[in-house]
Amino acid sequence: MLELIVISTLNGVLYGMLLFLMASGLTVIFSMLGVLNFAHASFYMLGAFFGFQISRWFGFWPALLIAPLLAGAIGAAVERFGLRRVHKNGHVAELLFTFGLAFAIEEIVGIIWGKVPVDYRQPDILDFPAFTIFSTNYPAYKMFMLAVSVVIFIALLLALKRTRIGLIVQAALTHPHMVGHLGHNVERIFMLVFGVGTALAAVAGVIAGPSLVTQSNMAALLGPILFVVVVVGGLGSLPGAFIASLLIGLLQTFAVSINGSLASLFGPLGPDLAATWLNDIWNVTIAQIAPIMPYLLLVLILIFRPMGLLGTRET
Amino acid sequence: MTDLASSSVAPPRPTLSDRMKFYGIWILTGLVLLVLPKVFSSGGSMTTFSLVGISIIFALSYNILLGQTGMLSFGHAVYYGLGGFLAIHAINIVGFHKWPIPLPLMPLIGGVAGLFFAALIGWVMTQRSGTAFAMISLGLAELVASSALILRSFFGGEAGISANRTKLFKVFGLSFGPQIQIYYLIAAWTLIAIIAMYALTRTPLGRMCNAVRDNPERVQFVGYDPHVVRYIAFCFSGFFAGIAGALAAINFEIANSAYLGAVQSGTVLFAAYIGGIGFFIGPIVGAIFVTVLSLGLSDLTQVWQLYFGLFFIAVVLFAPGGITGLLMMHRPLVRAGMLSRMLPSYAMAALPTLALCVGLMLMIETIVHYTVNPNEDPHIQAFGIPFDAASPITWVTAAVLIVGGFLLARRAWSRVGETWDTTLTAARAKVHAL
Amino acid sequence: MSTAIELRGVEKSFGVTKVIQNINLTIAQGERHALIGPNGAGKSTTFNLISGYMRPTTGSILLRGEEIAGMKPFQINRRRLSRSFQVTNVFANMTVWENLRCAVLWATGHRYAFWKNIDNLPVVRERTAQILEDIHLTSRRDVPAGLLTYAEQRALEIGITIAGGADVILLDEPTAGMSNAETERAVTLIRRLTEGRTLLIVEHDMSVVFGLADRISVLVYGQIIASGTPDEIRGNLKVKEAYLGEEAA
Numbered sequence A: 001m002l003e004l005i006v007i008s009t010l011n012g013v014l015y016g017m018l019l020f021l022m023a024s025g026l027t028v029i030f031s032m033l034g035v036l037n038f039a040h041a042s043f044y045m046l047g048a049f050f051g052f053q054i055s056r057w058f059g060f061w062p063a064l065l066i067a068p069l070l071a072g073a074i075g076a077a078v079e080r081f082g083l084r085r086v087h088k089n090g091h092v093a094e095l096l097f098t099f100g101l102a103f104a105i106e107e108i109v110g111i112i113w114g115k116v117p118v119d120y121r122q123p124d125i126l127d128f129p130a131f132t133i134f135s136t137n138y139p140a141y142k143m144f145m146l147a148v149s150v151v152i153f154i155a156l157l158l159a160l161k162r163t164r165i166g167l168i169v170q171a172a173l174t175h176p177h178m179v180g181h182l183g184h185n186v187e188r189i190f191m192l193v194f195g196v197g198t199a200l201a202a203v204a205g206v207i208a209g210p211s212l213v214t215q216s217n218m219a220a221l222l223g224p225i226l227f228v229v230v231v232v233g234g235l236g237s238l239p240g241a242f243i244a245s246l247l248i249g250l251l252q253t254f255a256v257s258i259n260g261s262l263a264s265l266f267g268p269l270g271p272d273l274a275a276t277w278l279n280d281i282w283n284v285t286i287a288q289i290a291p292i293m294p295y296l297l298l299v300l301i302l303i304f305r306p307m308g309l310l311g312t313r314e315t
Numbered sequence B: 001m002t003d004l005a006s007s008s009v010a011p012p013r014p015t016l017s018d019r020m021k022f023y024g025i026w027i028l029t030g031l032v033l034l035v036l037p038k039v040f041s042s043g044g045s046m047t048t049f050s051l052v053g054i055s056i057i058f059a060l061s062y063n064i065l066l067g068q069t070g071m072l073s074f075g076h077a078v079y080y081g082l083g084g085f086l087a088i089h090a091i092n093i094v095g096f097h098k099w100p101i102p103l104p105l106m107p108l109i110g111g112v113a114g115l116f117f118a119a120l121i122g123w124v125m126t127q128r129s130g131t132a133f134a135m136i137s138l139g140l141a142e143l144v145a146s147s148a149l150i151l152r153s154f155f156g157g158e159a160g161i162s163a164n165r166t167k168l169f170k171v172f173g174l175s176f177g178p179q180i181q182i183y184y185l186i187a188a189w190t191l192i193a194i195i196a197m198y199a200l201t202r203t204p205l206g207r208m209c210n211a212v213r214d215n216p217e218r219v220q221f222v223g224y225d226p227h228v229v230r231y232i233a234f235c236f237s238g239f240f241a242g243i244a245g246a247l248a249a250i251n252f253e254i255a256n257s258a259y260l261g262a263v264q265s266g267t268v269l270f271a272a273y274i275g276g277i278g279f280f281i282g283p284i285v286g287a288i289f290v291t292v293l294s295l296g297l298s299d300l301t302q303v304w305q306l307y308f309g310l311f312f313i314a315v316v317l318f319a320p321g322g323i324t325g326l327l328m329m330h331r332p333l334v335r336a337g338m339l340s341r342m343l344p345s346y347a348m349a350a351l352p353t354l355a356l357c358v359g360l361m362l363m364i365e366t367i368v369h370y371t372v373n374p375n376e377d378p379h380i381q382a383f384g385i386p387f388d389a390a391s392p393i394t395w396v397t398a399a400v401l402i403v404g405g406f407l408l409a410r411r412a413w414s415r416v417g418e419t420w421d422t423t424l425t426a427a428r429a430k431v432h433a434l
Numbered sequence C: 001m002s003t004a005i006e007l008r009g010v011e012k013s014f015g016v017t018k019v020i021q022n023i024n025l026t027i028a029q030g031e032r033h034a035l036i037g038p039n040g041a042g043k044s045t046t047f048n049l050i051s052g053y054m055r056p057t058t059g060s061i062l063l064r065g066e067e068i069a070g071m072k073p074f075q076i077n078r079r080r081l082s083r084s085f086q087v088t089n090v091f092a093n094m095t096v097w098e099n100l101r102c103a104v105l106w107a108t109g110h111r112y113a114f115w116k117n118i119d120n121l122p123v124v125r126e127r128t129a130q131i132l133e134d135i136h137l138t139s140r141r142d143v144p145a146g147l148l149t150y151a152e153q154r155a156l157e158i159g160i161t162i163a164g165g166a167d168v169i170l171l172d173e174p175t176a177g178m179s180n181a182e183t184e185r186a187v188t189l190i191r192r193l194t195e196g197r198t199l200l201i202v203e204h205d206m207s208v209v210f211g212l213a214d215r216i217s218v219l220v221y222g223q224i225i226a227s228g229t230p231d232e233i234r235g236n237l238k239v240k241e242a243y244l245g246e247e248a249a
Helices: A002-033 A040-057 A060-089 A091-113 A140-162 A164-174 A176-182 A186-208 A218-233 A238-257 A262-269 A278-283 A286-304 B002-009 B016-039 B043-069 B077-097 B103-125 B130-150 B179-201 B204-214 B216-220 B226-252 B262-275 B282-300 B304-318 B322-329 B331-336 B343-371 B392-433 C043-050 C073-078 C096-105 C122-134 C150-163 C180-193 C206-212 C230-235 C237-248
Strands: A129-133 A136-139 B379-382 B385-388 C003-014 C017-028 C032-036 C058-063 C081-083 C168-172 C198-202 C215-220 C223-228
Touching: A002 A040, A002 A129, A002 A136, A002 A140, A002 A164, A002 A186, A002 A218, A002 A238, A040 A060, A040 A091, A040 A186, A040 A218, A060 A091, A060 A186, A060 B304, A091 A218, A091 B130, A091 B262, A091 B304, A091 B343, A129 A140, A136 A140, A140 A164, A140 A186, A164 A186, A218 A238, A218 A286, A218 B130, A238 A286, A286 B103, A286 B130, B002 C122, B016 B043, B016 B179, B043 B179, B043 B204, B043 B226, B043 B262, B043 B282, B077 B103, B077 B130, B077 B226, B077 B262, B103 B130, B103 B179, B103 B226, B130 B262, B179 B204, B179 B226, B204 B216, B204 B226, B204 C096, B216 B226, B216 C073, B262 B282, B262 B304, B262 B322, B282 B304, B282 B322, B304 B343, B331 B392, B343 B379, B343 B392, B385 B392, C003 C043, C003 C198, C017 C043, C017 C198, C017 C215, C017 C223, C032 C043, C032 C206, C043 C081, C043 C168, C043 C198, C073 C081, C081 C150, C096 C122, C096 C150, C122 C150, C122 C180, C150 C168, C150 C180, C180 C206, C198 C206, C206 C230, C215 C230, C215 C237, C223 C230, C223 C237
Parallel strands: C032 C198, C032 C215, C081 C168, C168 C198
Antiparallel strands: A129 A136, B379 B385, C003 C017, C003 C058, C215 C223
């Protein structure tokens, strides 16, 4: 039991940090540009596939650097040539533009790398157990993932607190309507923020790719969870996104490892439902409903705290 | 006194000929639906028409949200799918017990199912509007779609639930086996649904939906709760989506989890937006366009979904009003009889644009050849045009078409913009002078 | 005479900043009351508190004796208190006619009706036409509100505010940004339309204030420093010092 708790906590924090790598970019982009980037998870996917391809050609370490830069450049181009154009047509058009983009990226990735998972492996140098607790080997690569995301988290924090652009971003988070008054270089800052945000998502893709499944539907699977994180945390709140990321990371990881169901809980005391539709609910295990946990959390938050955990903004 | 004042100030009542025209359109639509199978009688076109009808109802129901009330939903298929599943179960149950309920009433059960779930889920969802609503709609759609895979006995897992539509109580001796009978069933429901949804736009609720779309804040200061307006609109939207889902279930005699999935939600969004969300007729145009296109394109190229996505992006970028928006833009020109002034510059722009598109298609198909089927014969066919994907001539042609087409198209379109501005100003002046 | 609006010890803070400090204000029924004060004094915030746009931190707000603090804007509007906005706030994509009609619907009892043809409601039609004439926009009936000129939009703003037949009207700088001629016309309009109703108006133009108001309250730094008839306010030294003097300088 203790083993389960320790391992699940580690995995949960790891998953949560990966989520936050993406959610942070999404939140900052949303606060500054007012756009919810529907294609954010697609850049995570691009990161994973670029990482896969580049590590085939040059090895994993160059990939870790080049893939996010490449994805970030694409992100910046999307902002410069796409979003800026649709901006005048309002937020719905912007959101729909990124929606179409997500759709197109999934198709393009499917065409180039196929629809089945690719064989993206962790570097050999990290292919050993980092430590053993209670007879379980914890892989070093996972510790590496955790380290990378923590380092980026700290770097991000410093950049926000110490740099000029960081201060502008912070101001935008609290006073979004003031963004327009930033002056002549506001467009360049938008492009930069979009590029950095998508590059961060790509970093998550590069490091998560080998440990999870790198497949053309990975963006479609993760995207909705990312939005749940942002809504649960409260739109436009970075601390909120951080808490929600960890919360959902832990929730899902723990749920996966629990095999109980209502039937096993009540055992023979349960009513006889064998022939009815309710039977499914009675017998489903917690592990089976792990994928819908984030959405259940979303519903609960909407009922009890419609603005999100730390949100203050209506839209 | 007041009566006198209002009769001159208020918009004039529709004249007899206006009314004749108005009802004439509906009667004409009905007649067209009636004779359509006589003109195109093949089984394939019957199937296409049936799908188009379903898609029209679904797209219009979606536009109650997006176009009328300003709510962007990424999860509208939930109500479509639940309507379909409930209808399938209803057909099975009614058939099993031999209750005297005929098939044509089954869409109503789907509609009530859609209404029920929209009413259930909608209250928390419609608290928020704008971006938050969009994200929440996506989250809840994922919740329902994933739950459908867990609750296997109701949703039938991967296989879905099937039913036999011919086993129900028969009216007028109709078995509803042949596709032509199903076509008429769908056509009738489509006409009813279109009329009902059109009528809805002309009620106090319908107008307040528009007001909520334009300015939810101000709505509160004329006595309305925007949350309630959104909620009622959401319920109606769910009701009609449920009807569409039930018709789909009847048409295919099966309902499966794809009915509630993200792809279905995305398709209806594409259809409504491409058609144009600003006009009532927009989603109808979009539904016809998208359904026919997706049926047709899938025969012509294997990556039709990519073209579809790129086309959608192009619409968002260049024609946010959709197809109907583009057409309606020209109304002042038509009224002033000056449409012909635009045609030369349109023709000038169409040519390089076409070249650009052909170049892009050539490039995409070549890439597809190398990545998807690298071991097949490079002499391939896309859109019925044969070409050699391995030949450098093809590559150069593609490159020239793309670069040249892009440069020329950009210039031509900015020229179109200038002509448009001058022509529109002239047209307005002319109409004003009349 | 009975009171229309009464504010008792109302305060409003944003974080640590107290924008409104202990306001007490009584407005009698049928009175035209102006709220004046320098920029940032809290006039618009006071409007937002009364109309339900914001919730007061402490204190109570009574509308004809009924507590309305904490109610939603539409609940207050249904109690026949209506407000306009400083920045024009209309339904931009809808025509002038439709804008006004939306403002008439609730008051004429049609609410969320989805079974009535909106073009077949004679009372709504008449009332909308009446308002349209009152604000002199008959010739612009079918123009989308977003395409109106500034002065026309301001007139429409007032039209929407009074269309529901509210008997307590709050107007937030109705003549801001208007030319002299336009202002004069707007004042005549306001005077006529608020005949027999209670009016609370925020205004910077002193000629408008002194020409229109029965009573005036002066708000400075979130506090009411004086309240009285135009003559009393004109003679009030504190007001001269804090506000009028500043204006003159």
